[in-house]
Amino acid sequence: xxxxxxxxxxxxxxxxxxxxxxxxxxxxxxxxxxxxxxxxxxxxxxxxxxxxxxxxxxxxxxxxxxxxxxxxxxxxxxxxxxxxxxxxxxxxxxxxxxxxxxxxxxxxxxxxxxxxxxxxxxxxxxxxxxxxxxxxxxxxxxxxxxxxxxxxxxxxxxxxxxxxxxxxxxxxxxxxxxxxxxxxxxxxxxxxxxxxxxxxxxxxxxxxxxxxxxxxxxxxxxxxxxxxxxxxxxxxxxxxxxxxxxxxxxxxxxxxxxxxxxxxxxxxxxxxxxxxxxxxxxxxxxxxxxxxxxxxxxxxx
Numbered sequence: 418x419x420x421x422x423x424x425x426x427x428x429x430x431x432x433x434x435x436x437x438x439x440x441x442x443x444x445x446x447x448x449x450x451x452x453x454x455x456x457x458x459x460x461x462x463x464x465x466x467x468x469x470x471x472x473x474x475x476x477x478x479x480x481x482x483x484x485x486x487x488x489x490x491x492x493x494x495x496x497x498x499x500x501x502x503x504x505x506x507x508x509x510x511x512x513x514x515x516x517x518x519x520x521x522x523x524x525x526x527x528x529x530x531x532x533x534x535x536x537x538x539x540x541x542x543x544x545x546x547x548x549x550x551x552x553x554x555x556x557x558x559x560x561x562x563x564x565x566x567x568x569x570x571x572x573x574x575x576x577x578x579x580x581x582x583x584x585x586x587x588x589x590x591x592x593x594x595x596x597x598x599x600x601x602x603x604x605x606x607x608x609x610x611x612x613x614x615x616x617x618x619x620x621x622x623x624x625x626x627x628x629x630x631x632x633x634x635x636x637x638x639x640x641x642x643x644x645x646x647x648x649x650x651x652x653x654x655x656x657x658x659x660x661x662x663x664x665x666x667x668x669x670x671x672x673x674x675x676x677x678x679x680x681x682x683x684x685x686x687x688x689x690x691x692x693x694x695x696x697x698x699x700x701x702x703x704x705x706x707x708x709x710x711x712x713x714x715x716x717x718x
Contacts, residue, residue, distance in 0.1 A: 429705035432536050433713065439539055440491040444717040447679075448710040450504045452495075453487030454622040455678025460509065462666040466640060469599050470591035471691030474509040474517055475665055483508040484670060485678040486578040486625065489522070497621055501574040505583040505605060506683040507668065517692065518683040519603055520703070521583035523575060527652035528568060532702035534561035564653050578625050579634045580609050587685065588649035588695040600643035600695060602656065605636040605668065626673060635669040649695040682711045 427435075436448045443451060460482045466475040474480065488495070489502040502522055509517040529535045575581040585603040592598055609628075628634055642661045648654050686694050686704040694700055 427533050427536050429702065429709050432532070432702075432706055433709045435536055435539055436491050443491070443493055445714055446493050447487075447491075447714060448706070449491050450487035450489055451491050451493040453485050453504070453677065453679075454625065455483065455485045455674040455676065455681070456670045457672050457674055458482050458484045458507075458668055458670045460507070460638070460666055460668045463664065465663050466591070466665040469593065469597075469601070469640075469642075471594055472517075472591065472689055473691075474511065474689070475692070480509065482510070482668065483674070483678050483681060484668070485681070485683065486622070488621075497619070498574050501572040503575060503578065503581060503583075503621075505578070505581075506678075507605070508678075508681060508683055511689055514689055515684065515687040517687055517689055518685050519585045519605075520683050520685040521585045521603075521605065523581050523583055524568060524572060524586075525584045525604075526564065526568065526655050527586045527699055528564065529561050529699070530651050530653045531561060532699055535699070537561075575621075576624075577609075577611070577628065578621055579628050580607050580611050582606050583636075585685075586652045587697045587700040588643060588652075590649075590693045590695055592691050592693070600647070600649045602641045602643070604639050604641070606639055608635045608637065608667075625670075629670060633669050635667055637664050638666045638668060639663065640665045650697045652697055652699050682707060684708070 433448050440448075446452075458481070459479050460474075461479040462474075462476050464476050466472075470476075485504075485506045487504040487506070488497055488500055489504060490500045502524060504520070504522050506518060506520045511517060527535075529538060583605045588600045588602055590598055590600055609632075625634065640663045641656060642663070643649060643656060644660060647656045647660070684704050684707060686701055688694060
């Protein structure tokens with residue numbers, strides 16, 4: 418398998434091609450996070466974000482949103498226990514313009530600084546013709562993979578989507594009507610605190626549905642404010658723990674969607690008044706990969 422050289426540009430189309438080469442083509446499925454479940458939900462802002470932004474989805478009345486939980490593998494029938502990284506995407510429909518989407522994982526940082534390094538990571542981990550020794554050598558020799566060992570040590574397969582914290586990974590810029598700017602990162606923190614699986618099934622989608630019958634499943638939306646020295650264009654670096662964190666609202670799942678949210682494109686780069694993207698290259702690259710994945714799977718249905 419030929420690995421792209423460091424700093425070599427790789428188009429989003431080529432990146433999706435690499436995913437298909439590694440994982441195969443599964444018609445009608447997303448090229449990443451193939452297996453998932455979608456819900457209707459209600460998000461209620463508490464107006465704590467109002468001093469920082471004009472963005473309507475972070476203030477005002479309760480609003481209906483779409484939520485998708487997922488497993489990160491591009492192969493839909495992969496064992497859930499083998500892949501510890503899980504996803505949560507929340508889409509806020511906007512009265513005008515494209516919906517705002519926060520696309521998150523249960524990892525606090527992205528594994529690489531650049532899109533090209535992430536493509537190399539996919540090839541290294543998923544290469545069928547590579548021995549474990551060769552895969553480990555690739556990870557250790559690539560200077561952009563230095564954060565991955567520590568990240569892997571932190572990750573474990575969660576028992577439930579409902580008790581898992583999800584991070585949006587990338588920085589966004591909030592703006593006020595008076596021209597003040599603030600870089601932030603978002604995360605959804607579960608209200609439920611159980612660490613052990615409370616039900617008999619190990620299927621995370623079924624467990625979530627069973628849990629919803631017993632009690633509401635809800636999350637708090639937290640907003641971490643960057644200091645001037647914090648990097649906002651590198652999703653592989655955590656911000657210090659002492660940064661100000663503000664609770665800006667509550668999300669509650671209401672019911673499973675019939676379409677499981679599979680027809681929805683969760684684009685993390687859509688913007689609105691008071692809410693814009695940082696210059697993070699991975700953020701903008703992910704948008705183009707999702708668009709290409711959506712184009713391919715839509716043509717297969």
